[in-house]
Amino acid sequence: MNDMTPTREQREAKLEGMGCKRKRVEDIRFTQGKGNYVDDVKLPGMLHGDFVRSPHAHARVKKIDDTEALKVPGVLAVITAETLKTVNLAWMPTLAGDVQMVLADGKVLFQNQEVAFVVATDRYAADDGINKVVVEYEPLPPLIDPFKAMAPDAPVLREDLAGKTTGAHGPRKHHNHIFEWTVGDKDLTDAAFRKAEVTIKEMISYHRTHPSPLETCQCVCSFDKIKGELTIWGTFQAPHVIRTVVSLIAKLPEQKIHVISPDIGGGFGNKVGAYPGYICAAVASIVTGKPVKWVEDRIENLTATSFARDYHMTTEIASTKEGKVTGLRVHVLADHGAFDACADPSKWPAGFFNIVTGSYDFPTAHLSVDGIYTNKAPGGVAYRCSFRVTEAAYCIERAMDILAQKLGMDPAELRLKNFIKPEQFPYHSALGWEYDSGDYATAMRKAMETVKYAELRKEQAALREAFKRGETREIMGVGVSFFTEIVGAGPSKNCDILGIAMFDSCEIRLHPTGAGIARMGTKSQGQGHETTWAQIIATEIGIPADNIMVEEGNTDTAPYGLGTYGSRSTPVAGAAIAMAARKIKAKAQMIAAYKLEVHEDDLEWDIDGFRVKGLPEKTMSMKDICWAAYNSVPPGMEPGLEAVSYYDPPNMTYPFGAYICVMNIDVDTGVYKVRRFYALDDCGTRINPMIIEGQVHGGLTEAFAIAMGQEIRYDADGNVVTGSFMDFFMPTAVETPHWETDFTVTPSPHHPIGAKGVGESPNVGGVPAFSNAVNDAFSFLGSTHIQMPHDYWRNWKAAKDLGAVA
Amino acid sequence: MIPGPFSYHRPATVADAVKLLSNLGDEARPLAGGHSLVPMMKLRLATPEHLVDLHGIAGLKGIRRDGNTIVIGAMATQHELLASDEIGRSLPILDETALLIADPQVRYRGTIGGNLANGDPGNDMPALMMTLGASYRLEGTSGAREVAASEFYQGAYFTALEPGELLTSVAIPVPAAGHGYAYEKLKRKVGDYATAAAAVVLTMAGGKVATCKIGLTNLSETPLLAEDAAKAVIGTSLDPATLKKAAAAAEAIMSPAADARGPVEYRKHVGGIMVMRALQRAAGRAS
C-alpha cells in the first residue's frame, strides 16, 4: 500500500452516504433563483384564467351575465357550470368519495367558491373581465357553527344529496351529515369508565387552519389537438394520481396525459387534491387549443383551496387514583366544509385518527367521528401530517395534561407511568394499530434531563407565589408533549387512493462510468429528496451520492408512485430505493465474481465494491463493475445495470419524540415569550442529520404558528376574517423561537434501512407542546383547558376570565 | 390581486404635480412609496385612473434643521429618517417609531408624506406628529397653507387635504433638551399594524412630570391626542395610581374597531397599558 491508497474512512466519506450531513444539492439552484416553478412555465400563445368567486357563504345563483366581461379587450371566454355540463365536468369526484362543484351549479356553499372562469390573453385582462361578470345571488342562511349543523332545522346545504341516506362511508344521520366512523370496543370502554376511580372529560378543539405554502396552487394545461394529448405542469404532490384522476374524469387515455410537477415551493398537504382551477384550465385549453395558465393568489389560496384540522374532540380518560390509564373515549365532530374533499386514503374517512391512544398503554378505547357539512371551504388536508395524526396527537397530549392536573401529578411523570414499554413492541393498540418499535421512557428522560425539568418546576412554583403576591404580572408554563406518529401509508392491505394501493417505487439505472440516474414515484416540495435519495443509493451500492442524479415528478419517465405527503416518502419510497439498489448489488456481485474468477459466495461487500474473502487485495470496485456491465457480463447474463422496485410496506412506521416548551406570558397584554423549545425526535435510522434538523426547524415553526395564532376564522355570516398574511399568522424569523434539536435512534424493524420518516413529527408534536405550555401557565389560576389558538388577545381573555386581570 | 388599468404620470415639480392632480380630478392619486396605495389597488379597493408619481420631484426630498424646527420633505423615506443624524440627535422618538413600521423593504420605499397623508388610523406617524405638535405644509393650485397635525385628521382615510392638494413637508418643533420619549406599540408580528400604540413626549422637573403629550395610534378612526391623560400626570412622579388614572383617561377617548387583533375591550385595555408603559419609559429617559 502506498500513501495514495485511500483509507476506509476516506472511501466512506467520498460516498456521502447515509448519516452524512450532505449539503442539499437542490439548494444550488434554489438559492440562486434558478428553480423552475409552474409560474416559470411560459408557452407561446399561452392564455390566463382566473375565477369569479362568491362573496356569499351560502346563496342561490340566479343568473350569471358575462356580456360586459366579453367586451373587455383580451377576454376570450367565460366558463360557467353550464359550459362544463356540456363536457360532464360541472362536478368532480373528491378523494373522499364525495362530489364537489367545479363551478357553482345553482348555488354557492362557501365564500370565495369558484363561480365562473374567465379566460383572457393576459392576467390583467382576466381580472378586468372578472370585475365585469355580473352574478345575481339570492342569499341563504349560512351554517357556520359545526355544533349547529345537525340541528333539525339547520339549513340544507347539499341539495344534490337530497334523499341520499347513505354516503361513501355508510349511513347519513342528517341532511348535513357526511359519515360516522367508529373504532374500538364500546362495551369494554364503557365498562372501564364505570369502574374508573378518576375520569376527565373535555371538549378539545383543533381549530381550522391552512397549510399556506409559499407557492400557491397553480397549473399550466396544454392540449395538443393534433396528437390528442394533454400536458399539465402543476404544483402536484402526487403527479401520478393526478394523471389517473384526469384520465378517469376527462375520459382521456392515460398515455395521452403528461403530468409534470416541476420544482414545488412547499406543499404541506395543500397540493395533494384536485382543485377546480386544474379542471377549468384543462377544459379551457381543450376548448381553445391553447395553453392556459391558472395561478392562485394568496387570498384565494387561504380561502378556497383546502384547509386543515377543524376537529372538535370530546375526550374522556378513565384512570386509577395512582394515574394508570384504563380507558379512552373520544367523539369527534369533524367540520369538512361544503364538500368532503379530505385527502385521506380512501377507506379512512377520519384518516389515522385512531392513533389517538398515543404513546400510552390504554387497555381499551373507543372512538367515533361524525363528519358534517358547513358553509366553509372544502378540504381537510393533512397539513404536514399523516392524515389526522396531528389532531389525534393534540387530543391525547392535551388530555393527558388535564388528567395529570386532576390527579395532582406531574404531567411528565404521568406519561412515564403510562408509556408502552420497549418489551411490548410490536405493540397492538386498543384502536387497531401495530406499533413497530419504540423506547419512549429513554427519550422522555433524556429530554427532561437536558432541560433540567425539575428546576423548571421549582422556578415555576416560585413565580406563581410571586404572582399571587402581586410582585409580577408574568406567569410561566412548561409544556410537555410526547407524541407517537403513524406514517408511511401504506400497506396495500389497508391503504389505497381511489383503488390504487399506496406502494411507492424506484428505478435506478447505472451508466458505464459509474454514475447513474434514479427516479421515484414521490415528489419533493422542499424535503430535499434529490439529496437524501442519492445518499441511500450511495450507501447501498457504493457509488458516490454526487454521481447519482435523482429525478421525480414527470409521469412519463418516473415509475408510478403515490406521491409525497403523510411523511410517506422515506418509509415507502425510501424502502423501494434500498430494494432497487439491492437488486443492482446482486447483479453486480455476479459480474464481480465472474471478473475475479471466484464464486459469488466467496465475495464480500466492502464500502464501494466487492473483495474476495480472505484476500483483501483482490477487489473490484462498483465503478469498475458498472463498466463491466456494459462490455463483459458473464455468459447468459443481459448487459446493463438497472433495477426497479415497487415497495408495498408490510406496516406503517411509528416515529416518536419528546418535546418541551418553556413559555412566559404577560397577563396584561397576553404577550408570550417562548423561552426555550427542546425537541427530541426518534425517526429511526437517520439518513441526513442536517436535513432532519431543517425539517424539524420548519415543522416546529409551523407548529408555533398554529398553536399561537394561525387560523382560518369565519364570522357568523361566513366571511373569512383571516384571509391574508396580515391576519393569518405566518411567523417571520423575528417571531420564531430558537429551536434546540436532539435525537435517539430506534430503527424500524421492518423497514429495509430502519428509517421511519421525520418531516411531519415537529408539526404533530409541536402544537401540543406549545398549547400545553400555555395551559400549564394558566392552570394554577383554575383553568383546565383553554382552546387554541393562543394569540395575544385570547391569552389576555383567559387571564381576565380567570380573574387575573381587572 | 391584480390592479385595474391606470395611466402613469411623472411630473418634475410640485407646481406640475398639483396642476396634473387638479386637471385629472377625482380619478387621480399621488403615488409616493406605494406601500399603502398599491396593495389597495391590487385588491381593487382603490381604482385610480391616474397615478401621479412624486419620485421625480427633487423639491420633496430632504431633512433639514431650520432654527428650532426640523423640516422633512414629504418624499423622505422611513429609511432616510433612520439614517439621518439630525433626526437621531433631535427627534429620537421618530427613529424609535420608524423602526416599528413594517420591515426594511417597506421602509426603503414608504415615505413620511405618504404615511401622514394616507389617513389610515393604523399608520404610526400621524399620532406621533400630533404628540410632537408638528404641522404640515399643503400645496395646491391656489397656493400653500400650513395645517397642524392635530387639525388634519377627520376620519378614516379622510383628511384636511383638498382635492388636488399635496402634502409637501412636515415641520416639527425640536423637543426640549433632556426630554423623555417613548413609542410603545403592541403588534402581532413584524409587518403588522398596531393593535394599540402610544407615543409619549414629556419633560421632568424635580422628579415630577413638568410637561407631557400623549398620542394614540389605531385606537379610533383617527389618531388621537390623549389630553386628559396627559393632564393627569402633570405634577406627579408617575406613581401606580396616577398611571392607572392616565390609562383610564386615555381609554375613555378610544373607540377602536374589533378585528383579528382582538375585540374592542382588549384593544382599549392594551391601549391603556401602552400609555402606562410609554409614560414610564419616557420618564426613565428624561433628565
Ligand SMILES: Cc1cc2nc3c(=O)[nH]c(=O)nc-3n(C[C@H](O)[C@H](O)[C@H](O)COP(=O)(O)OP(=O)(O)OC[C@H]3O[C@@H](n4cnc5c(N)ncnc54)[C@H](O)[C@@H]3O)c2cc1C
Ligand atoms: C406589510 C406592510 C406593513 C406596514 N406596516 C405599517 C405600520 O406598521 N405602520 C405604518 O405606519 N405603516 C405601515 N405600512 C405602510 C407604510 O408605512 C406605507 O409606506 C405608508 O403608509 C405610506 O407611504 P407611501 O410612501 O408608501 O405612500 P403611498 O402608498 O404611495 O400613498 C399612500 C396614500 O397617500 C397619498 N399620498 C402619498 N403621498 C402624498 C403626498 N405627498 N401628498 C398627498 N397625498 C399623498 C397617496 O395618494 C395614497 O392615497 C405598512 C405597509 C406594508 C406594505
